Amino acid sequence: RKEVEQDPGPFNVPEGATVAFNCTYSNSASQSFFWYRQDCRKEPKLLMSVYSSGNEDGRFTAQLNRASQYISLLIRDSKLSDSATYLCAVPTGGFKTIFGAGTRLFVKA
C-alpha cells in the first residue's frame, strides 16, 4: 500500500457543481495534512492545511477522518479557474513530506 494515495481522476464537472476528492494515508501517527493545488506546468501551491477535524476557506472544505485514515477536499460551486491538479501531502513527523500523485480536475463551462 502506498503511503499516500489519491484517485488520479480526471474528474470532469460542470461549472457550479460540487466535487470531492479523497486521499488515504497509511501512517496513523500523522498529525498534519495539506492540500496543494498545481496548475499545468506550474509549481504546487498550498491550498489548505488540516490539523484537526477540518478546515474551511470559502468554497473549499477539507475534512479529516482519523479512524479511516483519509482526508477529503470538497469544492462547492466549481469555477473554470478551479481546473488543476490537487495534491494531498502528509508530513512523516521527521523532515519529510509524502505527496500523493494528485487528482486532476476539469471544470467545464
Next chain:
Amino acid sequence: DVKVTQSSRYLVKRTGEKVFLECVQDMDHENMFWYRQDPGLGLRLIYFSYDVKMKEKGDIPEGYSVSREKKERFSLILESASTNQTSMYLCASGTRTGTDTQYFGPGTRLTVL
C-alpha cells in the same frame, strides 16, 4: 511574499554531461528539498537538507548529489546525466518543524538527450 527561485525553467543536456540545478530561497528556511515529478508518479524526494552542509537521502537519490554551502542555496547535481533523468525538478523550502507547508520554486524541466 515568499520566494523560491530556480536557475533555469528549461534545460536540455546530453547523456553523460554534468548538470547543476540551483535553488535559492529568501525566507530564511532551515529545510530545503529537491523533488522530481513524473506523470503518474507524483512528487518523489531526491534529497533534502535541514541545515547548512547537512544533507539526507530521500527516496530516489541514485545518480544525484547535492550541496548546501549557504542557508539560502541548495544545489542538485547530476554527475553524469542519463535519459531516465529527464523530468521536472522542483525545489522547495520549509521551516524546521517539518510539519509546516513547503514552498516550491517554479521548476526546471530537464531533457536529457
